[in-house]
Amino acid sequence: MRWIIGWSLAGIGALALGPANARDNSTGAVQAASAQAYAAQYAQPQSAFDRYKTYLAAKARSQGVRESTIQAVMPTLDVNSRVIELDRAQRPTSTSYDDRPPAFGGYLERHITTSLINRGQARYSSHWNRLYRIQSLYGVDPSVIMAIYGKETSYGSVTGGFDLLEVLASLAYEGRRRALFENEFVAAMKLLDLGVRRWQLKGSYAGATGYPQFMPSVVLRLRQDGDGDGFADVWRSEDDAFASIANYLRDAGWKRGIPWGVPVRIPATLNRAAIQSKVRAPRCPAVFRRHSRWLTVREWRSLGVVPTGRGLPDAELATLMETPGGYAPAYLLTENYYAILDYNCSNYYALTIGLLANAIAAG
Numbered sequence: 001m002r003w004i005i006g007w008s009l010a011g012i013g014a015l016a017l018g019p020a021n022a023r024d025n026s027t028g029a030v031q032a033a034s035a036q037a038y039a040a041q042y043a044q045p046q047s048a049f050d051r052y053k054t055y056l057a058a059k060a061r062s063q064g065v066r067e068s069t070i071q072a073v074m075p076t077l078d079v080n081s082r083v084i085e086l087d088r089a090q091r092p093t094s095t096s097y098d099d100r101p102p103a104f105g106g107y108l109e110r111h112i113t114t115s116l117i118n119r120g121q122a123r124y125s126s127h128w129n130r131l132y133r134i135q136s137l138y139g140v141d142p143s144v145i146m147a148i149y150g151k152e153t154s155y156g157s158v159t160g161g162f163d164l165l166e167v168l169a170s171l172a173y174e175g176r177r178r179a180l181f182e183n184e185f186v187a188a189m190k191l192l193d194l195g196v197r198r199w200q201l202k203g204s205y206a207g208a209t210g211y212p213q214f215m216p217s218v219v220l221r222l223r224q225d226g227d228g229d230g231f232a233d234v235w236r237s238e239d240d241a242f243a244s245i246a247n248y249l250r251d252a253g254w255k256r257g258i259p260w261g262v263p264v265r266i267p268a269t270l271n272r273a274a275i276q277s278k279v280r281a282p283r284c285p286a287v288f289r290r291h292s293r294w295l296t297v298r299e300w301r302s303l304g305v306v307p308t309g310r311g312l313p314d315a316e317l318a319t320l321m322e323t324p325g326g327y328a329p330a331y332l333l334t335e336n337y338y339a340i341l342d343y344n345c346s347n348y349y350a351l352t353i354g355l356l357a358n359a360i361a362a363g
Contacts (some may be wrong), residue, residue, distance in 0.1 A: 005128060010281040011238045011290065013070040016024070017020060018195065040080050042077055049078075049079050049173055051275060052169075052172075052173050053074050053169070055262075056074070056169060056172070056182065056185060057070050057074050059182060059186060060185070060189045061184050061237060063186050063188060063190075064069065064190075065186065065189040065193060066193050066335060068191055069142070069189055069192050070189070072192075072198075073165055073189065073192070075197070077165060077166055077169050078166065079169075079170050079173060079320075080163075080166050080167060080170040081160070081170075081172075081355065082205070083162060083166070083167050083170045083171060083205045084170055084171070084174045086205040086206075087171060087174065087176070087205065087206065090206075091263055091306060091323055093130050098229075103324040103326070104323050104324065104325045104326035104347075104348065104351060105324070105326065106323025106325070106326070106337060107348045107352070108326060108327065108348075108351070108352060108355065110314035111348075111352045111356075112352060112355055112356050112359065113153070114117045116150050116151075116154070116354065116356065117359045117363070118363075119150065119154075119155050120143075120146050120147065120149075120155070120314060120356065120359075120360040120363075121151045121360050121363030122362070123146060123149075123155060123238075124142065124143060124146050124361070125362050125363075126207075127146075127239065128142075129236065130227070130239045130242065131146075131242060132143065134226060134239075134243050134246050135246070136244075137243075138243070138246035138247060138249070138250045138254075139246075139250060139254060139255075139256030139257070140245075140246040140249045140254050140256075141251060141259075141260075141336075141357065141361075142361075143244075143357040143358070143360045144243075144249070144260065144336075144340070144353060144354070144357040145242050145245045145246055145249075145355070146360050147337035147352075147354075147356040147357035147360060148212070148245050148340075148343060148352045148353055149211060149212070149238075149241060149242070149245065150351060150360075151349070151353055151356065151357065152208075152211075152212065152213040153211055155215060156211050156238060156241075159202065159203065159204075159209070159210065159211065159213070159215075159235075160196060160202055160203040160204035160205070160208065160256070161202055161207055161210070162202060162203055162204065163198075163201070164201040164202060164207065164209050164216070165188055165189070165198070165204065166190050167203065167204075167205060167207050168181050168184050168188055168207050168216070169181075169185055171207060172184075172185055175257070181207065184207055184215050184216050184217055185216075185313075187215070187216035187217040188216040188218075189222060191216055191219060196235075200235045200236075201216075202235075203284075204257060207354070209234075209235070210234035210235045210241065211234055211235065211237075211240075211241035212234055212241050212244050212245050212248070214234065214248070215245070218248065218326060219234060220245070222243045222247045222248050223247075224240065224243035224244045224246070224247045224250055225240060225243065225244050226240045226241070226243030226244070227238035227239035227240055228342055232244065233253030233288075247318055248343065249336075249342075249343070251339070252281050252338075252339040252342035252343070253338065253339050253342070254336050254339045255334065255335050255336055256337075258312070258316060258335070258336055259309070259311040259312065259334065259336065260333070260334060260337045260340060260350075260353075260357070261311050261318070261331040261333040261334055261335040261354055262294070262306070262307045262308070262309035262310070262311060262312050262330055262331065263275050263308045263327070263328030263329075263330070263331055264300070264305050264306060264307050264308060264328070264329070264330050264331060264332050265305070265306045265308060265329065265330050266305055266308070266322070266330050267302075267303070267304030267305070270303060270305065271291075272302060275293055275303070275320060276292065276293065276326075277291060277292055277293040277294075277319070278290075278293070283345065284345040284346075287341065287347055290321050290322070290347055291319040291320070291321050291322040292319050292321070293319065294317045294318065294319050295317070295318065295334065296314065296315055296317055296318075297312045297313065297314045297316050297317065297318055298314040298315065300318065300332060301314070305320060305330070305332070307332060308328070312332060312334070314335065317334070317335075318332035318334055319332070319333050319334055320332055321347065323351065326355075327355065331351070331354075337350055337354065340354065
């Protein structure tokens, strides 16, 4: 799951920050006194979490978060045990992988539903003018944007109701991925400094927020103004969310005018050992283990791997992924599939997005 100021579609140069609070007028001495007063509040903390909050406050302060924001947020934070429970339930129970990966069929049937397709097609049609402009600006296929929106939040209906600051503080305190969640907590505090309201900062138990389900650091870095009102509101504006998702994918390497992948037929004579990738991915190795080495489409054709879909030029590089139960025996995947993987590093997720996008665009 990535994010600050964007170009307004109403005109180049429009800032996407929104109404920022006025900067504190306190002198350095007053700031220091406030920090000391806050530290004194926890001089004899009642719990380990109180001590940890003092540390989080210092970290936020060192990264420029306003003292007024710190004072408003920190005393109200509590550990959310439900968040920690849900996070622990998601941990993998084994690091071993079967040599024969499971089929995709059952997952795709559960996640590419008639309801999801129909609602995606309706929004695709009603937002087409804005989506077309977003495509012109970012180069990203609008149906992929819509598929991500549908998959992440069921088209805005399920965005998460957890208090984001509490989620991030709890996950950081728990410690499994402390550095990640401490940085995201500070990023969320910076969003408050920029004028985002605390009540807006709701999200999932994993810390994702808004229609695109971005982490706070991604909101800061990549959110965009898609409706031209001068403010990138990924919590209430669908058009801003669409532009922000497009910006994310472009930042992740999306290539204009190329599909995410196409289904292919595989010959019985295919030498799988010869096309096996020798590269071990530093991130999500089990995900990329399913992919072959990269060859041009022309080279794949010479091996008897024949695309049954259109849109891949012969000179385009692609990797082969066999997909038992995935509507086709295999797909040739492009750099754009990898951009989707950057959003969520799972072949089940990325293939779902690609196939849902195809279904939405076909409507």
